[in-house]
Amino acid sequence: MSANLYIVPHDFTSVGDDALKYAIFLAQPRRTSIMLMHIVSNKSDEESAYKKLKTIISDLQLPPDGISIESKVVEGSIFEDISEIAKENDARLIIMGTHGAKGMQKLFGSYAMKVVSNSSVPFLVVQDGVERKTLDNIVVPISTSKESLQIIHFAGEIAKTFDSKIHVIAEHQSDQRLSQQLKVRISLVKNQFEEKGIDAEVHILKDKKAFHTVVIEYAKANHCDMIAVSHHSASLFSQFEKYTQNLITNEGNFPCLIVNAKLLSKLYY
Numbered sequence: 001m002s003a004n005l006y007i008v009p010h011d012f013t014s015v016g017d018d019a020l021k022y023a024i025f026l027a028q029p030r031r032t033s034i035m036l037m038h039i040v041s042n043k044s045d046e047e048s049a050y051k052k053l054k055t056i057i058s059d060l061q062l063p064p065d066g067i068s069i070e071s072k073v074v075e076g077s078i079f080e081d082i083s084e085i086a087k088e089n090d091a092r093l094i095i096m097g098t099h100g101a102k103g104m105q106k107l108f109g110s111y112a113m114k115v116v117s118n119s120s121v122p123f124l125v126v127q128d129g130v131e132r133k134t135l136d137n138i139v140v141p142i143s144t145s146k147e148s149l150q151i152i153h154f155a156g157e158i159a160k161t162f163d164s165k166i167h168v169i170a171e172h173q174s175d176q177r178l179s180q181q182l183k184v185r186i187s188l189v190k191n192q193f194e195e196k197g198i199d200a201e202v203h204i205l206k207d208k209k210a211f212h213t214v215v216i217e218y219a220k221a222n223h224c225d226m227i228a229v230s231h232h233s234a235s236l237f238s239q240f241e242k243y244t245q246n247l248i249t250n251e252g253n254f255p256c257l258i259v260n261a262k263l264l265s266k267l268y269y
Contacts, residue, residue, distance in 0.1 A: 004030065004031070004032045004033060004092065005032065005033050005034070005035060005089055005090070005091045005092060006023050006026065006027055006032050006033070006034045006035070006091065006092060006093050006094070006095055007034075007035045007037055007082070007085065007086045007089070007091045007093070007094045007095070007121075008020050008023045008034055008035070008036050008037065008094075008095050008096070009037050009038070009039065009078065009082050009094070009096050009097075010036055010037065010038050010053065010056065011038070011097075012038070012052055013097075014128060014129075015097030015098065015126075015128045016056075016097055017056070017097075018097050018126055018127075018128060018129065018130050019095050019096055019097035019126045020034075020036060020056070020060075020095075022095060022124075022126045022130060022255065023095040024060075024062075024067060025133060026093075026095070026124075026158075027067050028067065029161050029162065030161060031067060032067065032092065033067065033068040033069070033070070034067060034068070034069045034070070035069075035070055035071075035072050035085075035089065035091070036053055036056065036057060036069055036070070036071050036072070037071075037072045037073070037074065037082070037085065038052070038053055038071075038072075038073050038074075039073075039074050039075070039076055039077070039078050039081055039082070040073060040074070040075050041075070042075065043075050046073045046075065049073045050071060050073050053071035053072075053073065054071055057069050057071060072085070078115060079114050079115055079118060080118060082094060082096075082115055082119070083115065083118045083119035083120065083121060086119065086121040087119075087120055087121060091121050092121075092122075093121065093122050093123070093124055094119065094121055094122070094123050094124070095123075095124045095126060096115065096123060096124070096125055096126070097125075097126050097127070097128060098125050098126070098127055098128070098248060098249065116231060116244070116248075116258050116260060117231070117260065119260055120260060122154050122257065122258065122259045123257070123258045123259075123260075124255055124256070124257045124258075125248045125255065125256045125258065126255045127249075127250075127253050127254075127255070129253065130253055130255060134225050135158065135159075135162040135164050135225045135226060136162075136164055136165065136223070136225055137164060137165050137166075137167060137222060137223055137224040137225055137226075138155055138158065138159055138164050138165070138166050138167065138224060138225065138226045138227075138228055138257075139166075139167045139169060139215060139218055139219045139222070139224045139226070139227050139228070140152070140155050140166055140167065140168050140169070140189075140228045140229070141168075141169050141170065141211065141215045141227075141229055142168060142169075142170050142185055142186070142189060142230075143170065143171065143182075143185075144173065144178050144181040144182050144185060145232065146185075147230055147232045147261035147262075148185070148229075148230045148232075148261075149185060149188065149189065149230065150230040150259050150261040151228050151229055151230040151257070151259050152189060152192050152193070153192075154228065154257060154259055155228035155257065156192065156193060156196050156198055158226070158228075158257070159193075159198045159199075160196060160197070160198060164198075164199075164225075165199045165200070165201070166193060166198055166199070166200040166201075167200075167201060167203065167218070167222060167224065168186065168189050168190075168193075168200060168201070168202045168203070169202075169203045169204075169205055169214070169215065169218055170182055170185075170186065170202075170203075170204050170205070171204070171205060171211055171214070172204050172205060172206040182204070186202050186204075189202070190202060203218075205218070210246075211243065212242075212243050212246040212247055212250075213246075215227060215229075215247060216246075216247070216250045216251065216252050216254070219250075219252055219254050220252050224254065225254070225255070226254060226255050226256070226257055227247055227250065227254045227255070227256045227257070228256075228257040228258075229244060229247055229256065229257070229258055229259075230258075230259050230261045231244045231258050231259065231260050231261060232261050232262070244258065
């Protein structure tokens with residue numbers, strides 16, 4: 001993540017507009033550049049797509065000394081080319097919108113999951129109609145697995161930029177061995193954030209609901225502005241597919257920062 005670049009896929013709908021607005025919000029403190037991208041299935045559609053992207057950028061009326069936004073049109077597949085372009089450009093983050101209409105929530109959430117599962121670059125999924133303009137509180141759920149800790153570096157980077165408070169939450173473990181593992185993970189997480197000068201608090205929750213529900217309810221109750229989670233994409237961790245998808249399509253309309261623990265080229269814990 002050495003390049004100061006965000007990539008924003010745009011499908012010429014309000015979802016793409018929301019993702020772009022949120023990308024601009026995130027980019028401002030660090031003057032991060034943005035690549036606004038559209039993928040076409042036929043090369044003949046490229047010229048029309050470029051015109052639409054340029055219109056979207058010009059309508060933003062950004063100051064000349066503000067954030068740099070460039071347009072890019074690619075012929076290919078949304079499931080493969082977004083992540084490849086992000087990797088080639090050493091992008092810091094991909095910010096993508098997902099449709100929030102209730103009847104289509106799971107469908108578009110599954111599309112987002114397919115893209116996330118192919119990406120070694122962190123994703124931020126923004127739901128349709130998101131209006132959050134603050135980043136005061138970020139909730140970071142972890143588990144007993146070391147893979148869940150892969151989110152720490154990325155959540156911490158955003159928290160440092162926006163002076164956010166991080167809420168680390170975990171499920172209570174009645175099994176003694178798992179409980180001890182969790183204590184080790186929590187200790188590591190606290191040390192990591194303290195070293196970075198980030199305000200963080202830890203909560204072990206005993207609620208017996210599905211953990212994704214617990215995460216969303218905690219985010220609502222504590223006025224959180226983002227959920228940050230590590231996705232376990234290996235087949236051995238298939239139970240996390242539904243967990244991550246439910247966080248992406250959360251009813252609280254929280255932007256969801258996701259890293260793919262399997263594809264990260266570097267360990268961050």
